[in-house]
Amino acid sequence: MKNRPAQNSISPWAVAFWLLVWQGASMLFAALWPNGHLLLASPVSAALRLGELACTAAFWRAVGGSIAHIFGGFLLGCVLAAALAVLSARWRLVRELLAPLTAAVKAVPVVSFIILALVWLDSRSLPLFISALMVFPPVYLNVLAGIAAADQKLLEMANVFRVPLGRRLTGIYLPAVLPYFRSAVSLALGLCWKAGAAAEVIGLPAGTIGERLYTAKVYFQTPDLFAWTAVVVAMSVLFEKLFLALVDALAGKAGL
Amino acid sequence: MELHVENLCKSYNGRLVLENVTFTAGPGVTCVMAPSGAGKTTLLRILMGLERPDSGSFTGNVRWAAVFQEDRLLEHLDAMENLRFVLGSALDESAANVLLTELGLGDTAGKPVREFSGGMKRRLALARALLAPSDALALDEPFTGLDEENRAWCQALIRRMAPGKPVLLVTHDPADVRDAALLRLPMS
Numbered sequence: 001m002k003n004r005p006a007q008n009s010i011s012p013w014a015v016a017f018w019l020l021v022w023q024g025a026s027m028l029f030a031a032l033w034p035n036g037h038l039l040l041a042s043p044v045s046a047a048l049r050l051g052e053l054a055c056t057a058a059f060w061r062a063v064g065g066s067i068a069h070i071f072g073g074f075l076l077g078c079v080l081a082a083a084l085a086v087l088s089a090r091w092r093l094v095r096e097l098l099a100p101l102t103a104a105v106k107a108v109p110v111v112s113f114i115i116l117a118l119v120w121l122d123s124r125s126l127p128l129f130i131s132a133l134m135v136f137p138p139v140y141l142n143v144l145a146g147i148a149a150a151d152q153k154l155l156e157m158a159n160v161f162r163v164p165l166g167r168r169l170t171g172i173y174l175p176a177v178l179p180y181f182r183s184a185v186s187l188a189l190g191l192c193w194k195a196g197a198a199a200e201v202i203g204l205p206a207g208t209i210g211e212r213l214y215t216a217k218v219y220f221q222t223p224d225l226f227a228w229t230a231v232v233v234a235m236s237v238l239f240e241k242l243f244l245a246l247v248d249a250l251a252g253k254a255g256l
Numbered sequence: 257m258e259l260h261v262e263n264l265c266k267s268y269n270g271r272l273v274l275e276n277v278t279f280t281a282g283p284g285v286t287c288v289m290a291p292s293g294a295g296k297t298t299l300l301r302i303l304m305g306l307e308r309p310d311s312g313s314f315t316g317n318v319r320w321a322a323v324f325q326e327d328r329l330l331e332h333l334d335a336m337e338n339l340r341f342v343l344g345s346a347l348d349e350s351a352a353n354v355l356l357t358e359l360g361l362g363d364t365a366g367k368p369v370r371e372f373s374g375g376m377k378r379r380l381a382l383a384r385a386l387l388a389p390s391d392a393l394a395l396d397e398p399f400t401g402l403d404e405e406n407r408a409w410c411q412a413l414i415r416r417m418a419p420g421k422p423v424l425l426v427t428h429d430p431a432d433v434r435d436a437a438l439l440r441l442p443m444s
Contacts, residue, residue, distance in 0.1 A: 157328040160304050160320050161342045161388055171330050171341045256332050 019043050038220050046226035053227055063231060066209040069124070070196035071239060073131025074189060081136045085143035102137045110134065110195045114202050123203035127210070130199040135188040139181070146180030147173060175256050182247050186240060193236035257391055258282050259303070259422045264312035266298055273298050279439050281422040285415065288426045290441035296426045297325055299441065300394045321390035323398040327377040331370040335361050335380050338369060342388050355383050358413065360406070374401040382410055386417045393423040
């Protein structure tokens with residue numbers, strides 16, 4: 001049977017088409033208005049600007065600062081969500097207690113959390129907190145679903161043979177949870193970078209991508225705006241690929 | 257040791273499955289025979305502590321090893337890793353290798369159980385039950401899917417490897433009752 005491309009796969013020709021549309025629109029803006037090139041920078045100018053920025057130490061400091069906040073928040077959210085999912089699977093009371101909280105985090109607009117958190121936290125902690133908050137519902141709910149999907153017959157077998165908890169975790173629960181965790185991580189990392197960058201733009205911690213995005217907006221530097229946006233997208237994709245590769249390597253090592 | 261069961265009753269949704277089951281099983285094989293749906297598996301599940309009876313009493317605090325109706329193996333692990341999952345540091349690898357070889361599973365190292373045939377899985381489930389430290393064995397149709405030769409071989413192995421232990425063997429085949437005590441469950 002022929003392998004069909006995935007439903008959501010991105011073809012290079014489609015990317016090229018939209019870049020051409022963007023380039024055309026930018027040229028049209030420049031032709032129609034005196035400062036039209038400021039309204040919509042072209043992909044070429046954004047790429048050139050990205051190249052210039054990448055040659056500066058400040059660029060890498062900003063990227064490193066955002067990675068520390070946003071990916072740190074992601075890891076914190078993952079650990080917290082997984083630990084609470086284990087407790088929820090064990091105790092119904094914890095599950096019932098956390099249900100409204102996860103529903104609220106899912107439903108409330110992220111910007112409301114950002115503004116509220118800005119009252120409580122300093123600007124450096126804000127993206128970390130917001131990233132952790134965005135990661136929490138998908139990871140918590142998926143890990144909980146994975147635990148519930150663990151094979152009850154295998155658990156009975158382990159019970160009869162008096163298999164200790166540690167071996168039950170690695171032999172039965174881990175294989176059940178990993179596919180759920182994988183899909184949660186895939187979703188959460190995207191959310192994390194989007195919400196984390198928004199928190200940086202509002203909180204303006206020094207030496208971050210968000211601060212650079214804000215500066216680009218204030219000074220009408222649209223090529224910079226697109227360049228930094230491309231960096232956020234690239235970071236999101238890169239960290240998703242890296243983290244999923246790590247999860248897959250762990251699964252492969254466990255023979256899953 | 258001896259297993260004592262007295263007046264055990266169990267019903268599901270008002271349907272009586274076990275009614276006043278009483279027996280004593282000493283060391284050696286006791287075949288449990290009954291028509292389908294007469295509660296053979298339910299009896300084993302109650303004795304192993306997986307279900308509660310409605311009434312009656314039985315010898316408690318027994319360390320069981322079992323072959324379940326389904327193989328209940330970790331499909332992503334190979335034969336030895338499945339044994340290690342249950343036995344942990346108590347696993348004697350050389351003894352396990354001898355038994356696996358006797359059961360025709362000697363050349364399966366590194367091969368995940370998901371790639372085993374039905375008969376191979378059944379033999380591995382039996383090996384797991386025989387190697388696990390236990391006071392008694394509960395074998396629920398352990399010879400399902402085995403050919404005559406393997407069946408006879410496994411029967412001999414059970415008698416050889418479980419001396420001094422009560423072995424409850426659920427079966428439909430009268431040939432399994434040879435040299436064994438027989439417990440017939442009535443259809444409730």
